[in-house]
Amino acid sequence: MRMRRIKWAVEYLPTSSSLIKEPEQLKGKWKEFLQTDRLHLEIGCGKGGYSAAMASLYPEEGFIALEYNDSAAGVAAKKFDEIKGHKPVLLWKNAAYVTDWFGENEVDVIHLNFSDPWPKHRTAKRRLSSPRFLEQYKSILAPNGEVQMKTDNEDLFAYSLLAFQDAGFRMDDVTLNFRKEPHDEDPMTEYEAKFVAQGHPIYRCVWKRNK
Template identity: 45%
Template sequence: MRARYKPWADDYLKENNNIVVPNPSDYKGDWQAKFTNHAPIHLEIGTGKGQFIMGMAQQFPNVNFIGIEVVQSILVSAVQKVVEEQPGNVCFISDDADNVTDIFGENEVDKIYLNFSDPWPKNKHAKRRLTYKTFLEQYQSILKPGGEIVLKTDNMHLFEYSLVSFSQFGMELEEVVLDLHEFNDPTNIMTEYEEKFSAKGQPIYRCRATFV
């Protein structure tokens, strides 16, 4: 996802420290305290400009949503949406997904969304794909037993790779959809990338996988 470099991004994220959690590992094992409730926690990794997480937060007010995004200039757009709409059930972490086990305790997260993750097409970069086995190990640790990963992408190669990676890890595939928009699903919240690619007529793939 491209974003113009915003030299003020760091200051803006720090100013909005009620929305962008400053020292996220302080909440490790106690994220519900951040939301002052006992609702389930859903984590979006690579949250981008925040359209999906905002839509989900509105559709599911009884779920706590946390978005993690590594690029500050991109995260700014997501934070601006929360500042405007003031949902009580969304916050963000400005960090790399590679640190999730430092940030969340074991069995703390109910669901993980991977939306249009960077495909890293070269084999030498496979370890950076968010469905590489080292990431799956981390997701398994922070997810509750039976917790699921929901992946959406327009990229057939990343989709195939991820299905194989999930299976080799011993995960169970609960759903595999090859054209998500073939039938209108009013409950599907589109991401920025999903809108862009589906407008070009590209099929959107989705799968749901659980650790067993």
């Protein structure tokens, strides 16, 4: 699933004040840096709409949005830079190395929103809910921490349910039609708004780190 290259966004990205260029220097210090007691990490944030809306909803909490595609990250960067109030920071990185930038027990909530399904067997290890990612999430999550996952993709959802269980997470919540009821506490992502408009059900699950 390759995104069209957005030239202005790619050029804008390195100039952004929201972009954290050396996140390894903040490993273990994110809460102090963002002046919060509760840290959220959105992995695969795309154009950043979800983290931006969450930061506005929860001004006491800290939001870090991570994205590896330069066009999407550039759009997110500009969006964050233009926010006047409480805003997320951005990491332009591959989540495969997330333990390089976050210490043990540091993150309270990881958000996986409409992750790429990578349907072919040979690319399954790129799924953000595949075992090598889940092992890293366990390490950076606080003892009471959780992963919140939303998707419209039934196969990815079924795969992820087993993967989380196999990795020793404890299921805290599951719903097969999340947007059937209003959820003002959880903004829609860019992808989610499109799928909901097309009438797709949204699957959601919440997994606690089992300590």
